[in-house]
Amino acid sequence: MTTEQLHQYFLKSSGACTDTRKISENCLFFALKGDNFNGNKFAAEAIEKGAGLAVIDEEEYHTEGKTILVDNVLESLQDLGRFHRNYCKAKVIALTGSNGKTTTKELMHSVLSQSYRVIATHGNLNNHIGVPLTLLRIKEDTEIAIIEMGANHQKEIAFLCSLAEPDFGYITNFGKAHLEGFGGVKGVIAGKSELYDYLKDKNSPIFMNADDPVQREKLENYIKKIGYSTEDKNYYRINFLGASPFVSLEAEGTVIKTQLVGQYNFNNCCAALLLGKYFNVPMVLIQDALSEYIPENNRSQLIEKSGYHILLDAYNANPTSMKAALENFHQLQSPAKSVILGDMFELGDDAELEHQEIADLAAASNFSEALLVGENFSKCKTGLMQFKSFEQLAEYLQKTRLPEGDLLIKGSRGMALERVLPLLS
Template sequence: MTLEQLHALFIEHPTICTDTRKITPGCLFFALKGPNFNGNAFAKDALEKGAAYAIIDEEEYKTSDRFVLCEDVLKTLQDLATYHRNQSKAKVVSLTGSNGKTTTKELIHAVISQKYRTIATKGNLNNHIGVPLTLLSIKEDIEMAIVEMGANHMGEIAMLSKIAQPDFGYITNFGKAHLEGFGSLEGVIKGKSELYDYLIAHDKFVFMNADDRVQQEKLAPYIKKIGFSTTDHQFYTITFKEANPYVILEAEGTQIKTQLIGRYNFPNCCAAILMGKYFNVPLGDIKTAIESYQPQNNRSQIISKNGHEIVLDAYNANPTSMKAALENFSLMDAKNKTLIIGDMFELGETAAEEHQVLADFTQKLGFDNVLLVGENFFRTQTVAKKFKTFEDLKDYFLKNPVEKGTFLIKGSRGMALERILDIL
């Protein structure tokens, strides 16, 4: 079956499933493989549960015409996504970066959808499977697609750019994330900049944070760009007002009061405003979109529980985002602050050093109470309370009920520190 024929089949059955536990009637099942599973072995089950066709890459599993045999299921899914993207009239905006990708993507979606029929990456489905699935969710009437792209090693953004073929692109920032895969901050910059490489090579348009030195240097010779800045008036100027705790900013004399905490969310809002202006969304509608946006999924949420005020930022963490969150928490006008921070993952050989730096930083900021959780933090030299496991932390709270106060909870996804809400 040719790619064109497969696309015609997809138009007839426009729902993709890759998990037999989530089969919907009439879908196309793509039998993907993983380290511990072979999707081909589940193809028959997918058809029995209601899938219209199963795309497989091992001939022994083909027992009827409802099995579509290809050379490689993953590559076929990616190629189909690119083909579908090119059949669509939608413009694609891709974004990547070390921190703030998902929040920025959701803000851009909120703003752009004020004027255009828009889809965006669901959650953080931003990898070699998630990006194709996002592209394949572009329906005939969609005008704009906001595609988030994540990476933890070199070459990944280049590959995702080739699949998504974006018309526009934005990089949130370059920080100490996924150092295990990228090797160093310089590696992160090079890896994330693969989006710039694609956009420049194909004469596409770039949005930029003109206050970011690295972005300025990378894009200096390139003409097709537009940026925002707090100080440089040759770019679109946006003024930061405060973040105590919520970010308030001003654009063209219009004040925008967000429901996002932390100055680190200011550039995320700026990117959405800049794109809204570029795509001719009225400033009043931009204001409405940003002021209405509420963070979810353990990302910079403020929760009131049993007399405690909790800043829940436990979706993920790396040295750069952790430092920004700690600085912001230190500036919050609140009493009896308790800091609960968990291990940061994927730091490779730098793990011990980066955790020690953060442990020292908490002492420098002078928080009332600091609780460090995880094996990496447990090995640091610090006066803070340390807990090797979450269970140890849980036991501590059960034996030592905490006073009412303000908490910051942050750690990598694998730490699942949101569980602490059930204990407080």
């Protein structure tokens, strides 16, 4: 079956699905395979739950009129996503970077939705499966699609670009994330810059933070760059007004007070503001969008609980974001500031050094309390309290109450440090 033929089936469906727990009536179920599962085995279940058809790649599960047999389900999903992207007329904005991707995506969506019909990546569906699924959410009347792209090794962004074929792009930053897969910081820069390479080949516009020396160097001789800066008059000027604790900024005489905690969120706001200006969203609507956005999903959430002002940033962590969070938290004016920090994952051979540097920074910050949890943090040489597992931390918190005041909780997703919250009552 050709991709064009499969697309005709897709257009008659209610959408694409890869999880039998999320079947919608008349959806097109893609029976993906993984290391520990075979989606072909669930094709019949998907049909029973209401799927219109199931796309499979093993003949023994084929049922005439209920399944579509293809050579490779994943490749068919990816090809279909690319085909549908070109079938629709939406402009595609690709977004990647080491830190702040998802918050920036949500802010861009909030701003651009003021004037356009926009879809954006749900959650963190930003890989070789998530990107085509997002592309398949584009409707014929969608005007802009914001596609988040994640990567933990080189050539991954290049591949995702081949699927989404973006018209515009933005890289939030180049930080110490996924060092194991990328092979160090230089590998991170090379891998993320594959978005630049793709857009340059198409002679397409690139949005940039002109205050980032890496971005300035990468785009030095590129003509179609649209940037913002706090200093350079050659770019769109945005001024940082403060983050105590919420970020405030100013552009064109308009002051915008956000509900985002931490100076590290300033650039995320700037990117959304820049896109809004480029796409001619009125400044008053940009102001509304940025000021009304409230973070969720454990990302820089400010929570009041049991005498604590909690900054919960437990969705992800790497050395760059951890350092930024600690420095911002240290600057807050508060009589009592405590931190609970969890391990940072996918650092490879750099794990020991990077965790030690964060432990040293936390120790030098003289917080009221600083608790480190995880295999890597437990190996650091420090005078701070260390816990090898979350269970050990939980046992401590059930017996010991931290000083009331400000509390930063940050760690990689695998640490699931939001589990600390019920222990603070």
